[in-house]
Amino acid sequence: MLDGLVDVERGIVSREIFVSEELYRQELERVFARAWLFVGHESQVRQPGDFFVSSMGEESVIVCRDGAGRVRVFLNSCRHRGMKVCRYDEGHTVEFTCPYHGWSYGTDGALVGVPFAKDAYGPRLDRTRWGLVEVAQMTNYKGALWATWDPEAPAFLDYLGGYKLYLDLLLDAWDGREGGTEVIGGVHKWLIPCNWKFPAENFSGDRYHNVSHRSVDLVGIGPSGKGRRDMQERNQARWLDVSFPDLGHSMIVFLRPPDAPIAPAYQDAPDVAEYFRRCEEERQRRRGAQARLFGGPGTIFPNTSPLARQPRTLAVWHPRGPHQTEVWRWYLVDADAPAEVKDFLRQYYIRYSGPAGLTEQDDMENWNYAHGASRGTIARRYAYNYEMGLGRATARFEDHGLALPGVIADVTEANASEHNQRGFYGRWRQLMEAASWKELAAP
Amino acid sequence: MNAPVSPELARFLLKQEVEEFLYREAELLDERRYEEWLALFTEDARYWMPMRRNVPAGEGGREFTREGTDVNWFDEGKATLGRRVGQLRTGVHWAEEPPSRICHMIANVQILSAQPAGPSPTEVGVKSRFLIYRNRVETETDVLVGKREDLLRRVDGRWQIARRKIILDQSVLLTKNLTFFF
Numbered sequence: 001m002l003d004g005l006v007d008v009e010r011g012i013v014s015r016e017i018f019v020s021e022e023l024y025r026q027e028l029e030r031v032f033a034r035a036w037l038f039v040g041h042e043s044q045v046r047q048p049g050d051f052f053v054s055s056m057g058e059e060s061v062i063v064c065r066d067g068a069g070r071v072r073v074f075l076n077s078c079r080h081r082g083m084k085v086c087r088y089d090e091g092h093t094v095e096f097t098c099p100y101h102g103w104s105y106g107t108d109g110a111l112v113g114v115p116f117a118k119d120a121y122g123p124r125l126d127r128t129r130w131g132l133v134e135v136a137q138m139t140n141y142k143g144a145l146w147a148t149w150d151p152e153a154p155a156f157l158d159y160l161g162g163y164k165l166y167l168d169l170l171l172d173a174w175d176g177r178e179g180g181t182e183v184i185g186g187v188h189k190w191l192i193p194c195n196w197k198f199p200a201e202n203f204s205g206d207r208y209h210n211v212s213h214r215s216v217d218l219v220g221i222g223p224s225g226k227g228r229r230d231m232q233e234r235n236q237a238r239w240l241d242v243s244f245p246d247l248g249h250s251m252i253v254f255l256r257p258p259d260a261p262i263a264p265a266y267q268d269a270p271d272v273a274e275y276f277r278r279c280e281e282e283r284q285r286r287r288g289a290q291a292r293l294f295g296g297p298g299t300i301f302p303n304t305s306p307l308a309r310q311p312r313t314l315a316v317w318h319p320r321g322p323h324q325t326e327v328w329r330w331y332l333v334d335a336d337a338p339a340e341v342k343d344f345l346r347q348y349y350i351r352y353s354g355p356a357g358l359t360e361q362d363d364m365e366n367w368n369y370a371h372g373a374s375r376g377t378i379a380r381r382y383a384y385n386y387e388m389g390l391g392r393a394t395a396r397f398e399d400h401g402l403a404l405p406g407v408i409a410d411v412t413e414a415n416a417s418e419h420n421q422r423g424f425y426g427r428w429r430q431l432m433e434a435a436s437w438k439e440l441a442a443p
Numbered sequence: 444m445n446a447p448v449s450p451e452l453a454r455f456l457l458k459q460e461v462e463e464f465l466y467r468e469a470e471l472l473d474e475r476r477y478e479e480w481l482a483l484f485t486e487d488a489r490y491w492m493p494m495r496r497n498v499p500a501g502e503g504g505r506e507f508t509r510e511g512t513d514v515n516w517f518d519e520g521k522a523t524l525g526r527r528v529g530q531l532r533t534g535v536h537w538a539e540e541p542p543s544r545i546c547h548m549i550a551n552v553q554i555l556s557a558q559p560a561g562p563s564p565t566e567v568g569v570k571s572r573f574l575i576y577r578n579r580v581e582t583e584t585d586v587l588v589g590k591r592e593d594l595l596r597r598v599d600g601r602w603q604i605a606r607r608k609i610i611l612d613q614s615v616l617l618t619k620n621l622t623f624f625f
């Protein structure tokens with residue numbers, strides 16, 4: 001089906017997979033109805049009855065904590081005639097009552113109320129069969145909530161595989177303790193005119209587009225008053241593109257030399273600088289050699305992109321047709337960071353990311369017009385080039401005795417590669433071609 | 444000798460002055476005279492634009508993200524507004540290169556408060572509506588509508604913006620980026 005469209009061995013990907021309506025339909029079935037998708041963070045549903053309306057692929061879903069304290073994920077659509085049972089973005093409730101004919105559902109999804117039930121239905125209606133549709137599997141991993149519609153999908157930790165080490169760079173506290181992150185209130189949501197794979201592949205590891213952000217480097221919004229970010233830490237590190245081609249996940253990571261001093265950062269705010277210096281010390285004490293590793297942007301297949309350092313965010317690229325994407329961006333901080341640290345980060349994050357972020361504004365322009373200029377009858381005949389760094393990755397990366405999981409391209413000298421993007425599209429092709437998870441798991 | 448001004452006339456003149464100020468401000472933005480626009484803000488100015496959520500009627504207190512605590516669309520002081528102006532001037536800010544064509548319509552100007560009481564207040568609270576039209580490159584077009592709540596301060600005889608809250612009447616932002624000012 002995809003012969004000639006996705007050839008990652010040669011580094012060629014057809015524009016059809018970004019612009020074709022038919023491939024988009026198949027993608028919703030074969031990718032979004034089967035993969036694990038990020039739906040929210042437990043700090044958004046702290047108490048029984050708390051809910052947050054999220055999205056999986058094109059479907060609206062309710063993430064809520066039921067009366068027993070368990071987090072559940074339901075399709076946000078009434079079983080009677082499909083009305084959205086919840087049109088609030090978040091809040092607290094004991095039940096969801098459908099505005100159309102009044103069926104109501106408990107926070108555990110059970111159908112608990114049917115108007116005129118006795119007279120209108122008699123004994124016929126078996127309420128136990130008409131509760132809200134629930135996802136097949138749901139996992140809370142270090143506060144991040146994930147769900148899949150497919151009962152056959154591998155358990156989340158298997159789906160994550162060796163990538164766990166890299167996702168932890170986002171979800172663990174700065175000082176190396178397990179977990180401990182929370183979401184800053186408010187999720188950025190906005191529509192962008194391009195296929196969802198543009199941002200997903202960009203975050204998977206596109207260092208090459210730095211030129212796009214030159215204007216931010218020139219004006220300087222970094223936490224030390226210069227550039228876009230604090231760069232000293234990266235400048236002393238090895239630059240690695242990490243991909244898991246059999247899973248589709250990837251991340252840009254940085255590996256500090258074993259005995260490098262802690263690079264100064266956040267120099268614009270002495271309290272914040274001191275906080276991070278102490279965290280870094282703690283982290284090195286707790287994590288040993290692994291503390292040499294820190295993360296950049298990445299993509300968890302298919303459409304969730306963690307950004308593990310400044311600005312520490314998690315984005316989901318929700319498909320809204322082949323030509324449109326709805327971006328949701330969550331901002332994360334250490335739950336127990338001092339208030340002034342949280343405030344400094346919050347302001348830095350939103351001047352960097354999101355639709356008004358000085359950096360991200362330019363990304364949207366690129367994806368917008370790259371997509372637009374790829375739609376034409378003539379344009380779509382010409383494939384994109386993903387040859388950069390072909391043949392330069394290794395599955396056995398080791399540095400000063402520290403072995404890292406994944407297939408890794410060291411791009412310290414080359415500056416960039418498209419190794420991660422090839423991993424992403426290779427996995428995308430596998431999912432699109434396989435009829436089931438069983439088929440995917442077969443050697 | 445000037446006849447004493449009646450309170451009604453003083454209010455009328457003040458409103459006239461404030462409206463002129465807001466229209467001139469819009470003119471500076473639409474003519475891309477950003478440095479002159481920036482000079483209209485006090486040194487301690489706050490410029491913020493909360494996000495909005497869908498919440499039940501009667502729980503309006505939760506509708507807006509909170510200033511100083513939550514994530515907002517904008518949360519700026521004069522320094523970062525200055526960076527934004529600087530970025531527009533780099534010539535390599537691709538989201539605005541070539542520049543968009545932007546038109547600000549300001550209407551429904553209401554004076555909500557004036558301090559101190561009397562004929563020449565030095566601080567006024569003003570509410571207005573905006574309609575911003577952006578057209579860029581070829582057919583790309585955005586229309587944003589909402590309200591602003593300003594605190595204007597008279598400094599050395601001229602009005603300045605000490606605080607601006609921008610209320611957008613959208614929850615999911617329907618434009619790809621916010622490269623322009625409100």
Ligand code: FES
Nearest residue numbers: 078080081098101
């Ligand atoms: S659609 Fe929900 S009760 Fe009829």
Ligand SMILES: [Fe+2]
Nearest residue numbers: 209213359363
């Ligand atoms: Fe970017």
